Amino acid sequence: MTGVKVIILSGRTLRQGVGKEAGKTSERYRTSISYCDMNQEDIASLSIKAGENVKVTSAHGSVVLKSAASNQLTKPGMIFIPYGLYANQLFNDITGSSGMPTFKGEPAVVESAADESVKTIEELIMEIK
């Protein structure tokens, strides 16, 4: 299975903002941070339907997320993942003497991952520990 090359943007969403206030162990929070917005063309190139799982892999990590079609991404080649534990599996720890990791603009590959499930927060934490 070949994937599509993208750059990752992470950022705030209202759902994530509400989810974190509802509680970080809540399902509402988990679902608000474990998906990835994609351009419709990229979804079509993967021969998947929006809502199916995809695997995003960068040079720094890999994570399975639920895909979503978004008209906010007007061109192919860019995905958006809300701030949180899932997005942050993919970023570089180099800050270029700025103190700030590059949370927007990381290159990655997105593949179809229909057979893989989105990990729970506990499963991801077990990998970190």
Next chain:
Amino acid sequence: MEIFQDVVCPVCGCLCDDIEVNVENNKIVKARNACAMGTTKFLNYNADRISVPMIKDNGVQKPVSLEDSIGRASEVLVNAKYPLIYGLSLSSCESVKVALELTEEIGGVLDNQTSVCHGPGVQGLHDIGESTGSLGEIRHRADLIVVWGANLQEAHPRHMERYSYTSKGRFRNGKDDRKLIVIDVRNTLTAKSADKFVQIEQGKDFEFANALRTALNQEQIQKNQVAGVPVEEIEDLAEILRSCEFGVIFFGQGVTQTNGKGRNIDGLFSLTRDLNSWTKFLIMPARGHFNVTGVNQVSTWQTGFPYGIDFSQGYPWYNPGETTIIDIIRRGENDATLVIGSDPIAHFPPAISKRLTSNPIIAIDPAHSMTTMVADVIIPSSFAGIEYEGIAYRMDGVALPLKKLVNEPNNTKSDEVVLKMILEKVRDIKRRN
């Protein structure tokens, strides 16, 4: 039922101070005027609560007394050679003051979320200087609002209605008297509500700001397009910026977290400076956590530095990229971390989170987070602006009083009190050593 008026909302940097909160039997039952995030916090803050202090024993977090948790935290901090204290953006300014005293006492580093949100903005401010004002001034006078790399509609849901585009001020009556321009890489909800959306290529903020400066200074841009935007459109935009009466740029993490970082902000601040040769123009970061500005303010008036303050040499020292949390952890230098009301495990790159867990973590937090899941010592605290009062700074640097609306649960104290207890214990251990 008790009704509290003019409550300051403890969620984002807007610090909306018009919330009406109804309390019945020590329980918040209604929060009027708040946005979705504010309402959720006021009504649900108690849902995910840490009820008892804990210490990890053989890999399992076990309940202990408050005294024992303070004791263990203090021992860890005293024994550490280079401890980090991180967080505080959801605490009162009074708590920040104590945290600074504690950091000095243990010879560690105090950093806050600025490091990974608007740190590059602060660096741009050091480099160029900032033409700024209050949100009230913007509401009354601004006729041009530029939002650059920020999604206000989702991250600061009431910003437009209270302070910017649609707000009704003394001399500007809502959106009829103002224009909104959004510069972004995504067609966000904020971009969709704009009079003009300028879509630029990702990672090209610096180039685009300087192309605008070139056009503004009536020099020729020697390319057909910059950042994917045709030169004619850049020249038109420069003309719109130049010809307003009172403009403002609000910038967000689209600019600060993108490659270029502080240099991007240099571009934006320089553009604002240039615009002031033509008209009145301000620039302001759209700050996220409700008191992240306050941590910078208190740290600066106490030490001279806004974040990433290193006390290991006995005096405060600041050098972003060296004394900031991500860099210190990446170099493997710190040997203990005290986290106050923050969730670095969820929000740092994976290599950093892994390394963070290889040394003791002490978490002071009212609620569960990914960081409390792995912490070695957990000390529950109360919620600033709900259970204890104090001062917070809005994104424009205006100080506002947080209110106490309900009593805190038994066994739970404010960050300020918990930090004072740790400071006292640390001094006690050091005296005995």
